[in-house]
Amino acid sequence: MIGAVLAGGQGRRFGGDKLLFRIDGKPLIAYAIESLEAARGIDEVVIVASPKNAGNMEKLGYEVIVDGLMVGPIGGIYTALSLGDAFVVAGDMPLIVTEFVDYIIHEFRKSGKAVCVPRWSNGYLEPLHATYSAGFRKILEEQITSGDYMIRKAIERINTCYLPIEELPERWRESFFNVNRKEDLRKFPKSSF
Numbered sequence: 001m002i003g004a005v006l007a008g009g010q011g012r013r014f015g016g017d018k019l020l021f022r023i024d025g026k027p028l029i030a031y032a033i034e035s036l037e038a039a040r041g042i043d044e045v046v047i048v049a050s051p052k053n054a055g056n057m058e059k060l061g062y063e064v065i066v067d068g069l070m071v072g073p074i075g076g077i078y079t080a081l082s083l084g085d086a087f088v089v090a091g092d093m094p095l096i097v098t099e100f101v102d103y104i105i106h107e108f109r110k111s112g113k114a115v116c117v118p119r120w121s122n123g124y125l126e127p128l129h130a131t132y133s134a135g136f137r138k139i140l141e142e143q144i145t146s147g148d149y150m151i152r153k154a155i156e157r158i159n160t161c162y163l164p165i166e167e168l169p170e171r172w173r174e175s176f177f178n179v180n181r182k183e184d185l186r187k188f189p190k191s192s193f
């Protein structure tokens with residue numbers, strides 16, 4: 001299983017290159033990478049970068065695959081799946097709980113389904129903290145070709161393994177925390193920002 005970290009956004013709300021923004025001396029994206037590297041279910045971590053970000057990400061010393069589509073996170077997942085089954089996260093999620101990642105990978109394998117994704121009781125999905133099979137790439141391709149880039153719609157077309165978030169340990173929820181704006185860094189406990 002690949003661990004794929006998406007790094008193709010523009011960071012408009014943050015105002016600049018947020019994934020390289022250093023928190024306690026470490027680039028924001030490194031936090032997500034290290035949490036995935038620690039997961040037992042993940043063999044290799046790859047950054048799925050925009051052509052613009054690829055060089056900088058390579059400099060960090062990680063494996064990079066270039067997303068040539070650039071149609072948003074759905075294209076990042078599509079690119080990651082060219083390498084095989086993947087657990088996909090956003091690069092701006094610094095508090096990923098490794099135990100939760102392993103739980104999702106375990107449930108994915110147990111279910112035999114094409115996707116395993118956490119879901120809130122109001123129906124909201126967390127598709128950037130989910131496991132996808134390589135076979136789901138075909139469905140994503142159809143969705144992208146249709147011109148509608150909503151990941152959710154592709155997921156809802158197939159028989160998916162949904163994990164009810166409210167029934168899981170509450171401490172795992174910090175996994176979903178992501179940095180959109182500079183102010184969000186204040187919520188990041190490790191930061192002295």
Ligand SMILES: Nc1nc2c(ncn2[C@@H]2O[C@H](COP(=O)(O)OP(=O)(O)OP(=O)(O)O)[C@@H](O)[C@H]2O)c(=O)[nH]1
Nearest residue numbers: 007008009010011012013067070072073076090091
């Ligand atoms: N590979 C890839 N990753 C993407 C793409 N668009 C967004 N991402 C990543 O997906 C995650 C969520 O992105 P967004 O919140 O939509 O965009 P953002 O750049 O983080 O922030 P804004 O520009 O402020 O919306 C981040 O890790 C982005 O780097 C894309 O086209 N390709």
